[in-house]
Amino acid sequence: MSSTYDQVLYPSLAFSETHPDNLAALATLHGLTPPTGPCRVLEVGCGDASNLIPMALADPASHFVGFDLATRPIEAGQAVVHALGLSNIELHTLDILEFPPSFGNFDYIIAHGFCTWVPAFVLEKFFAVCQSHLSPHGVIFASYNTHPQAHAREASRQIMHAQPPGPEASRVTDGKHFLSTIRRFVTDPLWQATLDSEIKRLGARPDSVTFHDELGGAYNCFYVADFVALAARHGFQYLAEGLLRPALRPNVPPETIAELRALSQGDEVTFQQYLDFVTYRGFRRTLLCRSNLPIQRNAINENLLKLRVASPLYRVSQNPSGSETFRNGGGPGQMESNNPFLSAVLHRLETVWPRSLPLAELLPDPSAIAETPTFDQLISLAVNNLLFLRHTDPPVASPTKTNPTANPLARLQAASGTLFTTMLHTQVRFEDDFSPKLIALLDGTRPASALAPLLNGTTPTLIATALQSFYRVGLMIA
Numbered sequence: 001m002s003s004t005y006d007q008v009l010y011p012s013l014a015f016s017e018t019h020p021d022n023l024a025a026l027a028t029l030h031g032l033t034p035p036t037g038p039c040r041v042l043e044v045g046c047g048d049a050s051n052l053i054p055m056a057l058a059d060p061a062s063h064f065v066g067f068d069l070a071t072r073p074i075e076a077g078q079a080v081v082h083a084l085g086l087s088n089i090e091l092h093t094l095d096i097l098e099f100p101p102s103f104g105n106f107d108y109i110i111a112h113g114f115c116t117w118v119p120a121f122v123l124e125k126f127f128a129v130c131q132s133h134l135s136p137h138g139v140i141f142a143s144y145n146t147h148p149q150a151h152a153r154e155a156s157r158q159i160m161h162a163q164p165p166g167p168e169a170s171r172v173t174d175g176k177h178f179l180s181t182i183r184r185f186v187t188d189p190l191w192q193a194t195l196d197s198e199i200k201r202l203g204a205r206p207d208s209v210t211f212h213d214e215l216g217g218a219y220n221c222f223y224v225a226d227f228v229a230l231a232a233r234h235g236f237q238y239l240a241e242g243l244l245r246p247a248l249r250p251n252v253p254p255e256t257i258a259e260l261r262a263l264s265q266g267d268e269v270t271f272q273q274y275l276d277f278v279t280y281r282g283f284r285r286t287l288l289c290r291s292n293l294p295i296q297r298n299a300i301n302e303n304l305l306k307l308r309v310a311s312p313l314y315r316v317s318q319n320p321s322g323s324e325t326f327r328n329g330g331g332p333g334q335m336e337s338n339n340p341f342l343s344a345v346l347h348r349l350e351t352v353w354p355r356s357l358p359l360a361e362l363l364p365d366p367s368a369i370a371e372t373p374t375f376d377q378l379i380s381l382a383v384n385n386l387l388f389l390r391h392t393d394p395p396v397a398s399p400t401k402t403n404p405t406a407n408p409l410a411r412l413q414a415a416s417g418t419l420f421t422t423m424l425h426t427q428v429r430f431e432d433d434f435s436p437k438l439i440a441l442l443d444g445t446r447p448a449s450a451l452a453p454l455l456n457g458t459t460p461t462l463i464a465t466a467l468q469s470f471y472r473v474g475l476m477i478a
C-alpha cells in the first residue's frame with residue numbers, strides 16, 4: 001500500500017493528552033468509571049507509532065494495537081517495537097475501511113490528527129469501528145480542526161492550492177511563497193491580519209507537516225456541534241476536552257462563562273460551540289463516550305478525590321508573611337501559597353515527584369474540605385500544568401535508585417537524535433553533545449559513580465546534575 005504519507009514522512013510525537021491514563025482521569029472527573037487496570041488501546045492512523053510505543057513500553061500489562069494506511073511509517077514503528085522487544089503491541093499497515101472484527105474490543109480508541117484529514121466516508125467508518133469495538137465504559141480521543149478559526153486556515157490552504165504550476169518537489173515552499181505574494185497586494189486591513197496570522201502559523205511548522213495538512217487531499221473542518229452530532233449518530237456523546245485547561249477552566253473571564261452558560265440554556269455542546277465562537281478556536285481534542293453513560297458535570301471536586309496527584313513544584317522560600325513560594329521544576333513558572341492545606345499537599349508531593357500520591361490521603365478531612373478554596377487552587381494548578389491528575393503512576397524512578405536507568409526507548413533515541421521520550425509521555429530535547437552519550441550509558445548496569453570515567457571531559461558533579469534533571473523530567477525508569 002502506498003500513500004502520500006509514504007512519500008513524505010509525517011513527524012510524529014508522544015501526545016500526553018491521548019494517554020489512556022489521562023483519558024481515564026478526565027472520565028473519572030466527570031463521574032464515569034472508565035477501565036483503569038490493564039486495558040486494550042487502539043490508535044487509528046498511528047503513523048510510525050511514536051505515540052503508541054511509549055505507552056506500550058510503560059504499561060506491559062496492557063495491549064496496544066496501531067494501524068495506518070501508509071507502509072513506511074508502520075515499518076519504522078515495527079523496527080522500534082522489535083528493537084525494544086515489546087510483545088504487547090501490534091502495528092499493521094491497514095486501511096480503516098478494511099478493519100477486521102478479529103481485532104476485538106478496546107477500552108480506549110485514539111484518533112490524533114485523523115478526522116480532519118480523511119474523506120467523510122472514512123470518518124463514517126471510523127465512528128462505525130468505534131461503535132462496534134469500544135468497550136461499554138471506554139473513551140474515544142478524537143482531534144480535529146474547528147471553525148471559526150478553520151475558515152482562515154481553509155482560505156490560506158485554498159490560496160496555496162491555487163499556486164501557479166511548478167515542480168512537485170517544491171510545492172510547499174512555492175505555496176508559502178505564493179501566499180506571501182498575494183498578501184503583499186492585499187489592502188483590506190482585516191484580510192491582511194488574517195493572512196499575516198496564517199503566514200506566521202505556517203512559518204512555525206515543519207514543511208513535512210504543511211505538505212500533508214495544507215497541501216494534502218482530504219480536509220474537513222468542523223463546528224464542534226456538528227462533530228458531536230456526527231458522533232451522536234453512532235451512539236456517542238460529548239464527554240470533555242482532552243486537555244485540562246479547556247476542559248475545566250476555558251480561557252475566558254468567569255463573567256463570560258456565566259453569560260454563555262445562560263445563553264446555552266444548560267446544553268453542554270451548545271456552550272462549547274459558543275465558547276469556540278468567542279475564542280476563535282481552531283483545533284479540538286475531544287473525548288467521547290457512549291451516549292447511555294451518566295456524565296456528572298458538577299461534581300468535579302468530589303471526583304478529584306478519586307484521583308492521584310503529582311506536582312513538579314518545589315519550595316524555594318518561606319516568606320515573612322507566612323506564605324510559601326514554590327517553583328516549577330519542570331519548566332518556567334512559580335506560585336505562592338497562603339493556604340496551609342495546599343502547602344502541606346505540595347510538600348508531600350515534592351518528596352515523590354515524578355510519582356504521585358492519592359489526593360484523598362493528602363488532605364486532613366477531604367469531606368469537610370470539599371467546599372473550601374483548596375479545590376479551586378488544586379484545579380488552578382492542574383490547568384497550568386503544575387499538578388498532574390492520574391489513576392496510575394507510570395514506571396518512573398526516583399533518584400534513590402542505585403544503578404540509574406534511562407528508559408530503553410530514550411536509550412535507542414540517543415543513537416540518532418536530540419529528542420527523547422519520557423515515561424510521562426512527553427518529549428524533552430537535549431541539544432548538547434554530552435546528554436545523549438550519558439543517556440546511552442544508563443542501562444542499569446552501573447552506579448552513578450562509574451559514569452564519569454566513561455565520558456571524556458566530564459565530572460561527577462556534572463553527571464549528578466544531569467541525572468537529577470533526567471529524573472525530574474521522567475526519563476528514568478524504576
Ligand SMILES: C[S@@+](CC[C@H](N)C(=O)[O-])C[C@H]1O[C@@H](n2cnc3c(N)ncnc32)[C@H](O)[C@@H]1O
Pocket residue numbers: 003005010011012013044045046047067068069070094095096097111112113114117118122212
Ligand atoms: C495527519 S496524519 C496524523 C498521524 C499521527 N496520528 C499524528 O497525529 O502525528 C494522518 C494519518 O492518518 C493515516 N490515514 C489516512 N487515511 C487512512 C485510512 N483510510 N486508514 C488508516 N490510516 C489512514 C495517514 O496515513 C496518516 O498517517
